[in-house]
Amino acid sequence: MASHSIVKQFLAFCTGILLLAGSALSHAEAMPNTDQTQNLTSIRKKVEEFLTVQTAGYPGRVTVTAGAIDNNLKLAKCPALEVFMPQGSRAWGKTNVGVRCNAPAWTIYMQATVNVVGQYLVAAAPLAQGRVVDSGDLLFESGDLAQLPPGIFTDPEQAIGRIVNISMNAGTVLRQEMLKASPVVQQGQTVTLITRGKGFSISAEGHALNNATDGQLVRVKVANGQVVSGIARNGGKIEVSF
Known part of the structure; x- marks a missing residue:
């Protein structure tokens, strides 16, 4: 009888070990492999x-x-x-x-x-259409530039000398479409044509046939009546390249 009791205890012990092992295996399978x-x-x-x-x-x-x-x-x-x-x-x-x-x-x-977060320019006072912007018309404000409309000005040099395109109130955030660039060449103005090529440069006078801002195309009539096109630059200069 004692021998039979020992066998039963041993079998119960083995069963417990198997149950614990099975539980541990199930837990391991449920857990993701973080590696x-x-x-x-x-x-x-x-x-x-x-x-x-x-x-x-x-x-x-x-x-x-x-x-x-x-x-x-x-x-x-x-x-x-x-x-x-x-x-x-x-x-x-x-x-x-x-x-x-x-x-x-x-x-x-x-x-x-x-x-x-940075500084951007607003109108310091009401600005009328046609006004040429100077430094006194500008005021800095700070804020999240990413929350503002596209085309804002962050440097006064970008806005000074431009012409107010639409009238605006003080505090208006200045944007590119509100200020147009001032023409560097006026229609009828006497301009200097500078023609550059490989190894040479020639200058001649002519008359602009249209207004143009810096970098825009302008047509010029020269003394012999010929019309040529070039790029307008500050100072009444027209660049023509070959």
């Missing part, structure tokens, strides 16, 4: 590093924040992450960024925000 899955925090860090490089040289203090990634997302571990801007996206304001892996192959897209 084989991509760390999501490293993806966000890579995106922020990428955008920091892309925004180098922006006019202001730049902060970059990568959006959250769903913690339930399981990606195969990648030895070389590649970050890129999808077509139509840019590193400005709220944007989309792509992250891909070539081997193993997968691609995800995530949101990010680029804030650019």
Whole structure:
């Protein structure tokens, strides 16, 4: 009887060991192998590093924040992450960024925000249409440039000398379409044609047939009646190249 009791105790002990082993195996199978899955925090860090490089040289203090990634997302571990801007996206304001892996192959897209805090120009006083802008018409304000309309001015030299295209109130954020460039050449003005070629340069006078701002094309009538075209420059000079 004692021998029979010992056998029963031994069998019960073995059964317990098998149950514990089975439980441990099931638990191990349920847990993901973290050594084989991509760390999501490293993806966000890579995106922020990428955008920091892309925004180098922006006019202001730049902060970059990568959006959250769903913690339930399981990606195969990648030895070389590649970050890129999808077509139509840019590193400005709220944007989309792509992250891909070539081997193993997968691609995800995530949101990010680029804030650019800096100074921009506003009208210091009401500006009437046709007024030529001078330094007294301009005032700096600070804010997130990425939240402003496109075409703003951040440097007074960009706006001084331009002509007010539409009347505006004080405090209006100045944009490119509101101020047109002043012509450097007026129709009928006597101008100097400078013709350059390989190893030579010739100057001649003529009369402009149209108004033109710096860098625009202007037609000029010379003394013999011929009409030539060139690029208008400050000081009444017209560049003609061959």
